[in-house]
Amino acid sequence: xxxxxxxxxxxxxxxxxxxxxxxxxxxxxxxxxxxxxxxxxxxxxxxxxxxxxxxxxxxxxxxxxxxxxxxxxxxxxxxxxxxxxxxxxxxxxxxxxxxxxxxxxxxxxxxxxxxxxxxxxxxxxxxxxxxxxxxxxxxxxxxxxxxxxxxxxxxxxxxxxxxxxxxxxxxxxxxxxxxxxxxxxxxxxxxxxxxxxxxxxxxxxxxxxxxxxxxxxxxxxxxxxxxxxxxxxxxxxxxxxxxxxxxxxxxxxxxxxxxxxxxxxxxxxxxxxxxxxxxxxxxxxxxxxxxxxxxxxxxxxxxxxxxxxxxxxxxxxxxxxxxxxxxxxxxxxxxxxxxxxxxxxxxxxxxxxxxxxxxxxxxxxxxxxxxxxxxxxxxxxxxxxxxxxxxxxxxxxxxxxxx
Numbered sequence: 001x002x003x004x005x006x007x008x009x010x011x012x013x014x015x016x017x018x019x020x021x022x023x024x025x026x027x028x029x030x031x032x033x034x035x036x037x038x039x040x041x042x043x044x045x046x047x048x049x050x051x052x053x054x055x056x057x058x059x060x061x062x063x064x065x066x067x068x069x070x071x072x073x074x075x076x077x078x079x080x081x082x083x084x085x086x087x088x089x090x091x092x093x094x095x096x097x098x099x100x101x102x103x104x105x106x107x108x109x110x111x112x113x114x115x116x117x118x119x120x121x122x123x124x125x126x127x128x129x130x131x132x133x134x135x136x137x138x139x140x141x142x143x144x145x146x147x148x149x150x151x152x153x154x155x156x157x158x159x160x161x162x163x164x165x166x167x168x169x170x171x172x173x174x175x176x177x178x179x180x181x182x183x184x185x186x187x188x189x190x191x192x193x194x195x196x197x198x199x200x201x202x203x204x205x206x207x208x209x210x211x212x213x214x215x216x217x218x219x220x221x222x223x224x225x226x227x228x229x230x231x232x233x234x235x236x237x238x239x240x241x242x243x244x245x246x247x248x249x250x251x252x253x254x255x256x257x258x259x260x261x262x263x264x265x266x267x268x269x270x271x272x273x274x275x276x277x278x279x280x281x282x283x284x285x286x287x288x289x290x291x292x293x294x295x296x297x298x299x300x301x302x303x304x305x306x307x308x309x310x311x312x313x314x315x316x317x318x319x320x321x322x323x324x325x326x327x328x329x330x331x332x333x334x335x336x337x338x339x340x341x342x343x344x345x346x347x348x349x350x351x352x353x354x355x356x357x358x359x360x361x362x363x364x365x366x367x368x369x370x371x372x373x374x375x376x377x378x379x380x381x382x383x384x385x386x387x388x389x390x391x392x393x394x395x396x397x398x399x400x401x402x403x
Contacts, residue, residue: 007050014043021297030290033297041300092129096220097213099124104352104371123349123374126224130217131348137225144236144321145229147272148340149382151193156345156376159192164338164383191382193343199374200227201358206367224348224373232342233321235379239340240332243381243389248331250392251284251292255307257333257388265335265386270313271305272332274322280329280392281305281314327394334387345376 021036104124202223208216248254261269284292296302303314322330351372355364363370
């Protein structure tokens with residue numbers, strides 16, 4: 001069976017299973033609903049595998065694949081270019097690889113004026129087409145960036161004037177040709193940003209520099225994308241945790257915090273936690289012994305928590321992304337798209353040394369090269385009323401009826 005036909009069949013089966021699960025829930029047959037949800041989840045896993053195979057075939061030009069694609073065109077991503085197509089990208093790859101072999105030279109003009117291909121700190125500015133792929137790779141893996149407001153910027157500093165969601169008052173009715181009546185003074189807030197440079201190192205073998213242009217670019221792209229994603233996670237978490245922490249204590253505390261967000265944010269809020277939080281939530285049961293954390297029948301990959309008469313979407317990350325500190329399991333509650341702003345300069349630069357010493361690593365002694373990469377960004381609060389920096393004590397039990 002052709003892969004695309006198989007995909008269509010799987011999608012149809014998945015849709016049918018989800019519909020059956022929803023019907024079972026509505027009829028009160030929760031055991032049947034749980035069984036059907038599990039079958040829907042299995043089908044969803046098969047769908048993702050077939051999609052990945054189709055993406056690979058399309059990338060390599062047919063079912064047999066092809067040679068010449070960089071190893072780092074990672075994870076079966078079919079990356080589309082926004083800056084002039086594949087020819088433009090290959091030109092950027094060739095330019096980047098040549099610069100890497102030459103040690104990412106700083107380009108100068110008369111009077112030491114900087115030209116395109118360099119940055120004020122003397123590093124080599126990564127071409128725009130390469131940056132596009134770095135951003136795509138960064139966004140291909142789950143991160144806290146998926147939850148917050150990402151704002152591309154082109155200047156080192158600036159500000160935005162915004163009206164907080166809770167400050168909207170609605171328009172008043174005005175008759176034709178009548179004057180607008182007096183209303184309350186409009187409430188606006190100003191959010192400022194100032195991008196900062198952040199950087200790190202990557203040891204590179206000299207053999208890599210003798211490799212193909214595509215492989216050199218692929219290694220750099222994946223490295224910068226991974227570092228950019230982890231950097232953004234840390235910055236976003238730091239902004240969230242700068243807000244006073246609130247001990248939610250138990251399920252009732254989670255409900256109270258959610259209600260406390262107000263009608264402006266309740267409908268778009270979710271509970272964000274880590275693996276420890278997933279384990280804690282997974283032990284909660286109602287008076288009839290039914291688990292309160294369940295898959296969403298309509299989207300089996302998503303979790304939801306029954307909180308009293310309500311259901312709250314749950315998003316989990318690993319403990320490396322959101323650590324548990326001092327036995328306090330993070331339970332971040334709210335709408336981070338309204339709460340946190342990530343100011344993305346979308347600019348990367350690279351410098352190189354074959355004699356630098358970083359910690360115990362000596363590039364000269366190891367006959368290797370060290371790349372020093374940097375990016376520029378900032379992360380700030382957008383609306384601190386949109387989220388709660390909550391936690392549950394790791395010692396808090398989840399025994400007994402919870403709802």
